[in-house]
Structures are given as C-alpha cells and as structure tokens.
Amino acid sequence: MNNPELLLPVGTRDMLESAINNGADAVYYGVPHWNARGRTEDFSFEDVEEMIRYARLRGVKTYLAMNILIFEREIQELPEFLERLIALKPDAFIIQDIGLARLIKAISPEQEIHASTQMTLASSEAVNLVKDIGFSRAVLARELSAKQIAQIKSLTDLELEVFIHGALCVSYSGQCLTSENFGGRSANRGQCAQSCRLPYRIFVDGKEWKDPKARYLFSTRDLCALPKLEELREIGVESLKVEGRLKSPEYVAAVSHAYRKALEILSEKGYKENAECANGNAAELTAQDLEPLEVLFSRGLNTGWLDGVNHQELVDGSFSNHHGEFIGTVVQVDRNGVIVELEDKPVPCTLLPGDGILFEEYRAEPEPRQTGSRLYKATFANRAGKSQVRLEFGREFNLRKVSYGMKAYRNDSPALEKELHKTFTDKSFAKHIPICMTLEGKIGEPLKLTISETRTANETHAVTVEGAILEAARNEVAPDALQAIAKKELSGLSATAYVLDKLEIKLPQNAFLPGKVLRTLRQEAVQAFDEKRLQWKELAPSADNGRAFLHSIVSSTSTVAGTPGSTTSTSKNRRTITVLVRRPEQIDALQGFDIDKVVMDFDWGVKYDEPLERIHKLGFEAGIATLRIHKPGENHYIKQILMLMPEFALVRNLGSLALLKDSGIPMVGDYSLNATNSASYDWLLAQGLEKLHPSWDLNSTQLFDLLKNIDGSKLELALHQYMPAFHSEYCAFARALTTGRRFPECKKICTQHKVEILDHKGERHFLQSDAECRNTLFVGKPQSALKLLPRLIAQNVNSYRLELLDEEPESVRRKIDIYTQAIRGKLDIDTAISKAGVEEKYGLSEGQLFNQSVWQDRKKG
Numbered sequence: 001m002n003n004p005e006l007l008l009p010v011g012t013r014d015m016l017e018s019a020i021n022n023g024a025d026a027v028y029y030g031v032p033h034w035n036a037r038g039r040t041e042d043f044s045f046e047d048v049e050e051m052i053r054y055a056r057l058r059g060v061k062t063y064l065a066m067n068i069l070i071f072e073r074e075i076q077e078l079p080e081f082l083e084r085l086i087a088l089k090p091d092a093f094i095i096q097d098i099g100l101a102r103l104i105k106a107i108s109p110e111q112e113i114h115a116s117t118q119m120t121l122a123s124s125e126a127v128n129l130v131k132d133i134g135f136s137r138a139v140l141a142r143e144l145s146a147k148q149i150a151q152i153k154s155l156t157d158l159e160l161e162v163f164i165h166g167a168l169c170v171s172y173s174g175q176c177l178t179s180e181n182f183g184g185r186s187a188n189r190g191q192c193a194q195s196c197r198l199p200y201r202i203f204v205d206g207k208e209w210k211d212p213k214a215r216y217l218f219s220t221r222d223l224c225a226l227p228k229l230e231e232l233r234e235i236g237v238e239s240l241k242v243e244g245r246l247k248s249p250e251y252v253a254a255v256s257h258a259y260r261k262a263l264e265i266l267s268e269k270g271y272k273e274n275a276e277c278a279n280g281n282a283a284e285l286t287a288q289d290l291e292p293l294e295v296l297f298s299r300g301l302n303t304g305w306l307d308g309v310n311h312q313e314l315v316d317g318s319f320s321n322h323h324g325e326f327i328g329t330v331v332q333v334d335r336n337g338v339i340v341e342l343e344d345k346p347v348p349c350t351l352l353p354g355d356g357i358l359f360e361e362y363r364a365e366p367e368p369r370q371t372g373s374r375l376y377k378a379t380f381a382n383r384a385g386k387s388q389v390r391l392e393f394g395r396e397f398n399l400r401k402v403s404y405g406m407k408a409y410r411n412d413s414p415a416l417e418k419e420l421h422k423t424f425t426d427k428s429f430a431k432h433i434p435i436c437m438t439l440e441g442k443i444g445e446p447l448k449l450t451i452s453e454t455r456t457a458n459e460t461h462a463v464t465v466e467g468a469i470l471e472a473a474r475n476e477v478a479p480d481a482l483q484a485i486a487k488k489e490l491s492g493l494s495a496t497a498y499v500l501d502k503l504e505i506k507l508p509q510n511a512f513l514p515g516k517v518l519r520t521l522r523q524e525a526v527q528a529f530d531e532k533r534l535q536w537k538e539l540a541p542s543a544d545n546g547r548a549f550l551h552s553i554v555s556s557t558s559t560v561a562g563t564p565g566s567t568t569s570t571s572k573n574r575r576t577i578t579v580l581v582r583r584p585e586q587i588d589a590l591q592g593f594d595i596d597k598v599v600m601d602f603d604w605g606v607k608y609d610e611p612l613e614r615i616h617k618l619g620f621e622a623g624i625a626t627l628r629i630h631k632p633g634e635n636h637y638i639k640q641i642l643m644l645m646p647e648f649a650l651v652r653n654l655g656s657l658a659l660l661k662d663s664g665i666p667m668v669g670d671y672s673l674n675a676t677n678s679a680s681y682d683w684l685l686a687q688g689l690e691k692l693h694p695s696w697d698l699n700s701t702q703l704f705d706l707l708k709n710i711d712g713s714k715l716e717l718a719l720h721q722y723m724p725a726f727h728s729e730y731c732a733f734a735r736a737l738t739t740g741r742r743f744p745e746c747k748k749i750c751t752q753h754k755v756e757i758l759d760h761k762g763e764r765h766f767l768q769s770d771a772e773c774r775n776t777l778f779v780g781k782p783q784s785a786l787k788l789l790p791r792l793i794a795q796n797v798n799s800y801r802l803e804l805l806d807e808e809p810e811s812v813r814r815k816i817d818i819y820t821q822a823i824r825g826k827l828d829i830d831t832a833i834s835k836a837g838v839e840e841k842y843g844l845s846e847g848q849l850f851n852q853s854v855w856q857d858r859k860k861g
Contacts, residue, residue: 003233003263003264003266003267004232004233004237004238004239004240004263005025005026005061005238005239005240006023006024006025006026006240006242006256006259006260006263007024007025007026007027007028007063007161007239007240007241007242008024008026008027008028008242008252008255008256009027009028009029009166009242009243009244009245009247009252010027010028010029010051010245010252011029011030011244011245011246011247012249013047013051014249014424014425015245015247015248015249015252016029016051016054016055017249017424017430018249018250018252018253018256018420018423018424019060019252019253019256020054020055020058020060020431021253021423021424021429021430021431022252022253022256022257022260022423022424023256023257023259023260023261024060024256024260025060025061026060026061026062026063026091026239027055027060027061027062027063028062028063028064028065028094028241028245029043029051029062029064029065029245030042030043030064030065030066030245031043031048031064031065031066031085032044032045032048034066034068045084045085045088048064048085048088048090049088052088052089052090053534056533056534056536057433057497057530057533057534058431058432058433058497059433061091061092062090062091063090063091063092063093063094063114064085064090064092064093064094065093065094065116065245066093066094066095066100067094067095067096067116067117067118068096068097068118069096069097069674069676069695069697070097070099070100070676070677071676071677071698071702071705071706072676072677072678072702072705072706072708072709073702073705074677075099075100075103075550075677075678075679076550076709078100078103078546079103079107079543079544079546079547079550080543082103082104082107082541082543082546083107083541083542083543083546086104086107086108086111086539086541087539087541089536089539091112092111092112092113092114092136092137093111093112093113093114094113094114094116094139095113095114095115095116095135096116096118096119096174096674097674097676097677097680098119098130098133098674098675098679098680098683098684099676099677099678099679099680099681099682099683100677100679101113101115101130101133101134101135102133102134102549102679102680102683103546103549103550103679105133105134106545106546106548106549107541107542107543107545107546107549108539108540108541108542109134110537110539111539111541112136112137113133113134113135113136114135114136114137114138114139114159114161115127115130115135115137115138115139116139116173116174117139117140117141117142117163117173117174118173118174119138119139119174119654119674120141120172120173120174120175120629120653120654120672121138121139121140121141121654122140122141122143122144122148122172122629122630122631122653122655123152123630123631123632123634123655124151124152124154124155124156124632125630125654125655125656125658125659126630126653126654126655126658127140127152127156127158127160128155128156128158128658129654129655129657129658129687130654131156131158133683135158136158136159137158137159137160137161137238137239138156138158138159138160138161139161139162139163139241140152140160140161140162141172141173141629142163142168142169142173142223142304142305143172143305143629143631143729144162144305144306144631144632145305145306145307145308145309146228146231146232146235146306146307147308148631148632148633149162149232149235149237150235151632151633152632153235153236153237159238159239160236160237160238160239161237161238161239161240161241162225162232162237162239162240162241163223163225163241163242163243163304164223164224164225164228164229164232164240164241164242164259165222165223165224165225165242165243165244165255165259165293166222166223166242166243166244166247166255167220167222167223167243167244167299168220168221168222168223168304168314169196169220170196170218170219170220170315170726170728170730171196171726171727171728172628172629172726172727172728172729174674175628175629175672175724175726175727176725176726176727177696177697177723177724177725177726178195178196178725178726178777195725195759196218196219196220196726197216197218197219197320197321198216198320198759198760199215199216199320199760200215200216200217200218200757200758200759200760201757201758202214202217202736202755202756202757202758203755203756203757203758203764204737204753204754204755205753205754206754209736209737211317211736212318212362212363212368213316213317213318213362214317214735214736215317215318215362215368216315216316216317216318216319216320217315217317217732217735217736217757218315218726218728218730218732218777219299219315219316219317219319219320220299220304220314220315220730221298221299221300221301221302221304221313221314221315221316222297222298222299222300222301222302223243223301223302223303223304223306224293224298224301224302224303225240225303225304225306226258226259226262226285227303228303228306228307229259229262229263229266230266232306233263233266240259242255242256242259244297247296247297248296248297249420249421249424250292250296250417250420250421251292251296251297253292253420253421253423253424254292254293254296254420255293257289257423258285258289258290258292258293261285261289262285265284265285287349287350288350291325291349291350291416292413292416292420294324294325294326294410295324295325295410295411295412295413295416296324296413296416296417296420297322297324298322298323298324298325299316299319299320299321299322299323300316300323300326302314305729308742309729309730309741309742310741310742311730311731311732311734311735311740311741311742311746312734312735312739312740312741313741314730314735315730315735317735317736318362318368319360319362319368322411323358323360323409323411324356324358324409324410324411324412325349325409325410325411326343326407326408326409327340327342327343327349327351327357327389327408327409327410328340328341328342328343328388328389328407328408329341329405329406329407329408330359330402330403330404330405330406330407330408331388331404332404333399333402333403333404334399335399336392337390337391337392337393337399338359338390338391338393338399338402338408339388339389339390339391340388340389340390340391340408341386341387341388342386342387342388342389344387349410351375351378351389351391351410352375352378352413352415352416353375353376353377353415354374354375354413354414354415355374355375355410355412355413355414355415356372356373356374356375356410356411356412356413357372357373357374357375357391357393357408357409357410357411358370358371358372358408358409358410358411359371359372359401359402359406359407359408359409360406360407360409361403361405361406361407362407369406371398371401371402372411373393373394373396373397374393374394375391375392375393376392376393376394377391377392378390378391378392379392391408427494430494431497432493432496432497432498432499433453433497433498433499434453434498434499434500434501435451435452435453435498435499435500435501435529436451436452436453436454436501436502436503436504437449437450437451437452437490437500437502437503437504437525438450438452438503438504438506439486439490439503439504439505439506439507440505440506440507441470441506441507441511442470442508443470443471443472443508443510443511444469444470445469445470446466446467446468446469446470447466447467447468447469447470447517447521448464448465448466448467449464449465449467449490449521449522449525450462450463450464450525451463451498451525451526451528451529453529453533461529461532461533462532463525463528463529463532464525465521465524465525465528467517467520467521467524468517468520468521470507470511470512471511471512472508472510472511472512473510473511473512475510476509476510477509477510477511478509479505479509482505482507482509482511482513483503483505485513485515485518486503486505486513486518487500487503488515489513489515489518489519489522490503490518490522491503492519492522493522493526496526496530497530498526498529549679550678550679553678553679553682553709554678554709556682557678557682557709557710557711574596574798575793575798575799575800575823575824576596576597576798576799576800577594577595577596577597577800577801577802577819577820577823578595578596578597578598578599578623578716578799578800578801578802579595579597579598579599579801579802579803579804579816580598580599580600580601580625580650580801580802580803580804581598581599581600581601581804582601582602582603582768582804582805582806583602583804583806584600584602584606584610584611584614585809586804586807586809586812587611587614587615587618588614588618588809589809589810589812589813589816590618590620590812590816591618593813593816593817593820594820594824595620595816595820596620596621597620597621597622597623597647597648598615598618598620598621598622598623599622599623599624599625599648599650599801600612600615600622600623600624600625601624601625601650601770602771603750603751603768603769603770603771604748604751604769604770604771604772604773605748605751605771606771608624608640608644609644612624612644612646621646621647621648622646622647623646623647623648623649623650623668624640624641624644624646624649624650625649625650625652625670626638626641626649626650626651626652626653626656626660627652627653627656627770627771627772627774628652628653628672628727628770628774628776629653629727629729629772629774630653630654630655630656630659631655631772634772635659637771637772638656638659638660641660641663641665642660642663642665645665646665647666648665648666648667648668648690649665649666649667649668650667650668650670651667651668651669651670651673651689652670652672652673653672653673654673657669657673657684657687657688657689660688661687661688662688666690667688667689667690668689668690668691668692668693668716669684669685669689669691669692669693670693671693671694671695671696671718672727673692673693673695674695674697675692675693675694675695676694676695676697676698676702676706677706678706678709678710681694681706681710681714682710685714690714691714691715691716691799692714692715692716693715693716693717693718693801694706694715694717696723696847696848697848699848699849699850700788700849700850703788703849704791704795707792707795707797711796712792712795712796712797712798713796713797713798713799715797715799716797716799716800716801717785717788717792717797717799717800717801718783718785718800718801718802718803719784719785719786719789719800719801719802719819719822719823720782720783720784720785720786720802720803720815720819720836721782721783721801721802721803722766722778722779722780722782722783722803722805723778723779723782723783723847724776724777724778724779725765725776725777725778725779726776726777727774727775727776728774728775728776728777729774730775731746731750731769731773731774731775732755732767732775733746733749733750733753733755733767733769733775734746734749734750734773736755737749737753737755742773743773746773750768750769750773750775754806755767756780757777763779763780763781763842764780764842765777765778765779765780766778766780766805766806768805768806778805779845779847780841780842781840781842781843781844781845782805782840782844782845783845783846783847783849784833784836784837784844784845784846785846785849786819786822786829786832786833786836787829787833787846787849787850788849789822789823789829790829800823802815802816802819811839814839815836815839818832818835818836818839819832819836
C-alpha cells in the first residue's frame with residue numbers, strides 16, 4: 001500500500017523550506033492577489049517561479065491556491081494573468097470558482113486543476129459532477145466522517161484530498177457569509193474576519209442562557225487526525241492536507257515531522273503493530289514529536305468530524321484563542337509556586353525553563369480570568385497516587401492571581417521553537433536527493449561524469465556531461481587515492497538539491513585529476529541534471545483562447561436574450577413572484593395574494609405532501625427546496641422530491657443537482673451554488689437549471705456587471721431575505737442546551753425552544769435547524785433589495801423571491817402585501833421600503849448590496 005501525499009501550507013518562503021525539510025510531498029500557497037488567505041504574504045511572479053523550481057528539484061509538488069469567487073469584471077480581465085501564471089508550470093491549481101476553472105481549461109487544457117473545499121463537495125454525486133469541468137482531484141468538505149469518505153472513494157475515480165490537521169471552520173467552507181454580514185469582509189474572497197471566534201450571548205425563549213462553557217459557542221477545536229491516519233490510508237485517500245498558511249514556519253515543521261514519521265511507521269510495520277494509540281496519537285510517536293502540535297498553536301485537538309458527529313467535543317466553548325498543551329488543574333498555591341495535578345495521559349508533558357504557562361478560570365461573565373508567566377523551574381512528583389508538578393516563576397509574577405481550580409496550559413516554548421527553527425535555517429537539515437555518480441574516461445579522451453537518480457523500479461533520471469581531455473599523471477595513483485581525490489571534489493553538493501550517495505570510478509590508475517577540472521565537471525553535470533529533473537509537460541497557455549471562451553459565452557447570451565439591458569422581454573413576460581415558507585402554517589397566509597409560486601423549506605419531521613396540496617388549492621405552483629448540503633446516505637430527501645413531483649425544485653448543492661438533473665422536475669438554482677460570473681452561470685444553467693440566484697457575495701455593482709453578460713430572464717433574486725450567516729454540521733442547540741453528542745441524544749431540542757444569538761455589536765440573530773439537524777444562523781435584520789427593483793426590471797430580470805423565516809401568519813400577510821404591490825408597480829419603491837422597515841422586529845438592512853468598499857489588508861513587507 002502506497003502512502004498518501006502529505007500536503008503542507010506555505011505562507012512565506014521560510015514555510016516552504018520548513019515543509020520540504022520536514023517531509024512534505026507537496027505544498028500549496030496563494031497566487032499573487034488571488035487566494036483565500038488575504039492576510040498572507042503576496043508572492044511576486046518571480047517568487048512563485050523560484051519556489052516552484054526549488055520544490056520540484058527536491059521532488060515536491062506545488063499547488064497554487066486560487067480558491068476564491070471571481071466577479072464578472074475580474075474574469076474578463078484574467079486571461080493574460082492566467083497565461084503568465086500557467087507558464088510557471090505549477091503542478092496544479094486549487095480552484096473554488098466554476099467559471100475560473102473553465103477559463104483555466106480554455107487557456108491550457110492540459111493544466112491540472114483541483115476542486116477546493118470551498119466548493120462544498122460532500123458526496124460522490126457532487127464530486128463526479130464537477131469531473132466534467134476537468135477537475136482531477138476533489139478537496140472534500142471537512143464535515144465528512146472517515147466512513148463517508150470511504151463511500152465517496154468507492155464511487156468515484158477522482159483523486160480525493162482530505163484535511164488532517166489545523167483549524168476547523170464552524171461553517172461549511174464556501175457556505176459562510178458570517179464575515180461578510182458582520183464585518184463586510186467575504187470569506188469567499190479570502191478576507192475572513194473569523195467572526196465565529198468571537199464571544200456571543202445566548203437567549204433561549206427570550207431569556208439569557210448563561211454558561212461558562214458556551215461563551216464561545218461557535219469556536220471549534222483544532223483538527224488532529226493522527227488517530228485516523230491508517231484508516232484514511234486504507235481508504236485510499238490520495239492527499240492528506242494540513243491547514244495553516246497563516247501559521248508559523250515552526251508550526252509547519254512540527255506538523256510535517258509528526259505526520260511524516262507517523263506515515264513511515266504505518267508503512268514499515270503495518271497497522272496491526274500500531275493499533276494502540278496514545279491519547280489519540282499514532283503509537284511510537286514520542287513526546288518530542290507530539291507536544292509541538294499543541295504548544296505552538298492549538299485550541300485543543302480532536303479528530304473533528306472524522307469520527308462522526310459529536311457536538312460536545314467539537315467545541316470547547318470556554319475560549320477561542322490559542323491555549324496550547326493542557327497541563328492540569330491547580331490544587332495548591334503557596335508563596336513560592338503553584339502545584340498542578342497533571343492530566344492523566346500516557347505521554348507526560350515536558351516543561352522547560354522559559355516556557356509560557358497560562359492559568360485560566362472559566363466563567364460566563366465577566367470575561368474568563370487569565371494570568372500567566374514564564375516558567376523558572378518545574379519539579380515533578382507523585383503524591384497520594386496523583387501525578388503533580390510544582391511550577392516556580394520569577395519574582396515579578398504575582399502568584400496571588402492564581403487560585404485553586406484554575407486550568408494550566410503550556411502555550412509557548414522558546415526552546416522548542418529554537419529547535420524547530422533550525423530545521424529550515426540550518427543547512428544540515430536541508431532536504432537533498434541522493435544521487436549516484438560515475439566518473440569515467442580514457443587518457444587522451446574527454447572525461448565523462450554521469451549523474452543518476454533511481455526514482456522507481458521503472459524510472460531513472462540520468463545525464464552525462466563531458467569535460468576536459470583526460471591527461472596522464474607522472475606516476476600511477478592507487479585506486480583508493482583516486483577515489484578519495486574524486487570524492488572530495490564531486491561531493492561538494494551542499495548548495496544544490498543533491499547529496500552524493502554512491503560514487504563509481506572507471507579511470508586508469510595513471511589518470512591526472514586536477515581539482516578545478518572536477519569542480520567544473522560537477523557544476524555542469526548538476527546544472528544539466530537540474531534541467532532534466534525540471535522537465536515538465538508543455539502546456540502552451542493562450543490568453544487568446546481564454547478571451548475567445550469568454551466571448552463565446554457572452555455572444556450566446558446576447559443571441560438568446562437580445563441586447564443585454566434591453567426591455568424587450570420585460571414587456572412580454574409577467575414578473576414571477578415566489579414565496580419561500582419555512583412553516584406549513586405560513587402557507588394559508590398567502591391566500592388571495594398576487595403571487596405565482598411557493599417553495600417549501602421545512603424542518604426535520606415535517607411532511608410535505610399535505611402542504612403541497614394546500615399550495616395547489618390556493619392556485620400556486622409548489623416547489624421543494626433541497627437541503628443546503630448533500631452527503632452520503634442522504635438521498636432520502638431527494639427521493640421524497642422525486643416521489644411528490646412538485647412543479648419545481650430549489651437546488652442548493654451540486655450533489656442534488658446531479659441527482660435531479662435528469663428527473664424531469666424543473667430546477668431553480670439557489671445562491672449557495674456561488675455563481676458570480678457569466679462562465680459559472682453558463683455551466684450551471686447547462687446542467688438543467690431554468691433560473692439561478694446569484695451568490696450573495698456580489699454587491700449591486702458586481703450584480704449589474706454580471707447582468708451585462710448573462711440573460712437577465714435566467715436570473716432570480718430574493719428581494720426580501722434573512723441572510724444566512726453560516727450553515728453548519730455542528731448543532732449549537734445540542735451543544736448549549738443538552739449533553740447529547742448527536743441525534744437522537746439531543747431529543748430534538750431545537751424544536752422545543754427559540755434561540756437567538758446576541759453579537760458583539762448588540763444585534764440579535766436567529767438560530768435554526770434543518771431536516772438533517774444542521775444549523776443555520778440567520779442575520780436578525782432581513783435584507784431588502786427593493787431599491788434595485790427598477791434597474792433589475794430594466795435588465796430583463798422578471799423572477800423575484802420573498803423568503804420568510806419564522807413569521808406568524810399576520811406578519812406574513814403584511815410583508816407579502818408590501819412586496820407584491822411594489823413588484824406589480826402598485827406601490828412606489830420608497831414607500832415600500834419604509835413600510836417594510838416598520839414590519840421588522842430588529843430593523844431592515846440592505847446588507848452588502850450597496851457596500852462599495854474593498855477591505856484592504858496589511859501585508860507584511
């Protein structure tokens with residue numbers, strides 16, 4: 001069984017060398033200006049080219065992350081940029097945007113592309129659907145269990161990449177608008193503000209719920225998949241990915257080293273000999289291997305979703321920042337030190353002078369109490385059968401701030417960092433490829449040097465160069481002496497990617513070997529060998545092909561829809577109004593209104609057959625919304641849609657799109673498909689969607705840029721909606737209000753209480769669950785796009801949606817009345833906006849629709 005690829009993050013040049021020197025098979029980093037980590041250092045084209053060369057010479061692959069959504073004006077300007085970037089010959093691009101993926105393939109059909117986790121690929125149906133775009137690998141959603149990953153692997157021939165270490169997001173990647181809504185910085189544009197890491201207050205049925213272990217209700221622990229490594233290897237996962245482009249080079253060194261060593265242990269000895277794990281870590285990994293994973297950066301490590309759903313373990317709730325390695329609990333404080341009872345774990349912690357020690361007491365409010373200092377001395381002892389350690393500090397530390405019951409953590413270690421720092425600064429740690437050299441020649445003929453590297457049983461790289469004419473020495477030289485002379489000059493490879501493994505001499509004993517001749521021959525041979533190893537498939541990228549591809553999309557749109565911006569079709573087509581309901585009782589409130597369609601999006605356990613009939617009796621077309629996520633084993637929801645055969649389905653994920661595209665049921669695509677440009681719109685509509693809602697990452701300017709190049713009659717827009725901040729596999733209801741790990745242990749607590757979340761700005765937001773127990777946090781102020789209505793009508797947009805949340809029937813009637821009158825032209829926009837605002841408990845918002853600012857990060861250097 002082959003080991004999977006170990007893929008490490010790179011945010012700086014030091015991180016590149018750290019990853020390579022410590023065992024990475026591949027690295028990934030962002031392209032200039034276009035990647036999902038807006039706060040990382042921006043590399044120049046020259047940097048990217050040199051880093052690709054450096055990695056490839058050492059047998060390490062390079063993937064360029066361009067995993068963000070691309071807006072219409074941007075995609076039209078990208079062909080030249082991409083041509084230049086592809087010419088640098090990266091091994092692959094990591095892509096979120098469907099339109100961008102298609103553009104890259106148009107510019108260079110042979111360029112390999114990988115589907116980012118931002119595409120929210122969580123089922124084999126979704127993975128196989130994007131295969132047609134040209135993706136060769138799918139980076140799976142982090143919310144999958146190992147069992148679900150195995151199911152996907154058995155049903156696709158695409159390579160699979162799985163996250164194994166680093167920060168976890170509470171939201172499905174690609175489905176998070178928290179940062180966008182709360183801070184005006186889009187996670188889909190690489191500018192995540194980590195709003196989920198902030199403290200929130202919880203209100204249950206109107207009363208505040210105070211719990212010291214729920215202050216940071218949405219801040220997940222960090223992922224450590226060492227216990228699942230063998231299982232992922234047996235499944236056949238091709239790539240194991242580490243998160244952390246914003247972390248330190250020392251962090252990369254520690255993680256690379258630990259996982260490389262674990263993979264080698266499993267490869268050499270097999271799983272049976274390594275079945276026992278130490279606190280979830282692969283056997284035979286020492287404290288020296290494991291401790292840095294927690295000390296350098298961690299919010300507490302666990303296996304995330306790989307072992308399945310466990311709401312109690314995923315989130316600690318008492319903190320959100322780096323805490324490091326948990327030592328134990330304070331049991332005594334005296335004038336000279338603190339005695340801590342150690343956590344019971346097989347591998348004892350190592351405490352070194354100078355280590356940072358954090359003490360913390362959790363409480364609901366005010367803030368948790370913290371204090372800490374640098375360690376002076378640690379003395380381990382065993383008292384009354386309990387393992388303890390006495391911690392002593394410098395005189396400047398006020399021990400009175402430490403009290404009984406506080407938790408102690410080791411969250412920093414200069415000595416440890418110093419050792420890890422050497423792995424990417426000390427040349428003796430640099431990775432070198434073992435090579436063989438053969439030096440041969442005859443007197444009077446050119447001296448020849450061959451360099452070779454055996455890569456596999458059937459693949460060998462070799463080059464031969466010729467040097468000066470070999471001359472005879474005055475006296476014969478003993479074979480050992482000849483070998484020594486040649487080795488001295490030919491082994492000087494420290495500045496190269498190689499190390500001499502074997503030297504073979506085929507020379508007459510009277511050969512004269514001047515040092516300068518050998519050094520020149522070595523330099524020429526190494527240069528030739530570099531070029532041999534750097535040989536890469538010729539891609540011949542063409543910006544002209546990219547421009548032609550984009551032009552063909554716009555041209556076909558103009559042919560179908562007429563001139564973009566014309567009002568020809570508007571006068572002929574009725575404006576269609578769709579209302580999305582989330583409670584069956586909201587349906588009856590729609591009676592008598594001038595609307596056309598009703599789409600149902602109900603919670604767990606609510607049947608659709610009877611509400612569907614009620615919609616029909618009211619004279620409306622009925623639709624059913626798919627879930628926002630589709631995972632293995634969740635086809636029962638799709639089967640229900642197929643059985644009921646509604647007039648249409650609102651499709652929210654690529655897996656459901658794949659399952660419904662040949663069903664004969666008309667489909668409308670939702671905002672969660674993340675269409676932001678004409679190339680992604682074109683592909684999604686080609687899968688059978690009749691209409692498509694654009695991504696909510698677009699502001700009004702970007703929306704109308706898009707409408708210039710697509711058929712407006714194919715676009716649907718929600719004029720009224722409670723914006724979804726995030727969509728999560730994690731259930732905050734179960735975590736905060738029960739001890740249940742998963743359904744049914746939670747006893748469906750979400751159906752029994754109304755939960756609101758108060759943010760740091762004093763604004764309230766609604767927490768709701770769906771039919772698979774996934775949570776969505778809805779922004780408390782609904783977003784209204786009424787101000788855009790006249791311009792939308794002028795751009796041939798004739799499909800509008802109104803989304804309800806938990807409004808009572810009377811509130812539903814008042815809202816629908818306002819919006820339908822505005823859409824039908826019976827109520828002027830300003831009056832409608834004013835009336836709609838009065839209806840809302842927490843006010844009305846325009847969201848990010850009219851936000852024209854671009855968040856500027858402060859880069860290093």
